[in-house]
Amino acid sequence: MTQENEMNKELAPEEREELLNVLKTRFEKNIHRHQGLEWEEVQAKLDANPGKIWSLNEMEKTAGEPDVVGYDKETDEYIFYDCSAESPKGRRSICYDREALEARKKHKPENSAMDVATAMGIELLTEEQYRELQKLEEFDKKTSSWVQTPADIRKLGGALFCDRRYDTVFVYHNGADSYYGARGFRGSLRV
Template identity: 60%
Template sequence: MKDGKQKEKLLSEEQSVNLFAILKKRFDQNMHRHKAMHWLKIQHKLEASPDKVWSLHEMEQTGGEPDVVLHDHITDHYIFMDCSIESPSGRRSFCYDREALNSRKTNKPENSVLDMISYMGVELLTEHDYYELQAIGSIDMKTSSWLFTPENIRKKGGALFGDKRYGRVFIYHNGAESYCAARSFRALLRI
């Protein structure tokens, strides 16, 4: 079963070539997000990590428009984040986690954010990550995105989300079991 899961989380050569073309084009068109970074270095790291390429493909397929936004010089990780202007359209209407999903008696959403994050092999943006992404370019001006929620808030039934209105970033809370058509989540992937 483990081998089967690994096989299904690999892209075909054609899918990889197509994804790399999309990522390189986005990289070239948005140099303000990654000054002093070079695509070939990033591509070599991607080629050495097919599981990460699969995760990037999932980010792309669900509307995240992933792009490189940071380079951690200490760990030598390149950090991709969802850079779509509005929250990724293929990940909307999810409650926060499995506990929240199970607590709903009626009108259950299709999935939860944390289950989807686990399946995709990515991380959920923290408040800090969200502010960093907003500093690169305005996002979520009509939508909102779930954010990683500290345990002390989650234990009380809440979860965090953010958006940008009136030219500033807002971080709010809501019941973790809530969901809406204009709220998704943004992912982060370290390569």
């Protein structure tokens, strides 16, 4: 998303306040996800980046329950991930990317994970980020989530997804054009 597009995507003041209240409450209830970080500093960053607030609202609207999971000192950015217990309900039953969507001849899904993420101004988690998230809590015990797929795998028609079963985080592969009611994707956003 270009900076210009991000600027045009702003919430109405009442929507913004409602979202910030939800995020603050979630932040305070889940200190274990971001020990040592202060909400006031996070909110100051959000206040300076209305396009990022819009993206967080998109994450929230699709049942992602975004929360702060870290702070990057080098870039001075707070890191948000979708922290819903299961893969976000509003982002399921989609294939991996546009190429897979266009290649599918019958029973096409409505969209692709990569296209939805781009439209929301977020990125799919990488396998490494997914594993880091799973160290905070147990996620995707009944669902699964697409993760960013290396180009060499994608070039051969595959895509990766992860879940948690048997107290273990697994990474699997599927055809990138596949889609399931229990598979969506988790996103990340830096502010």
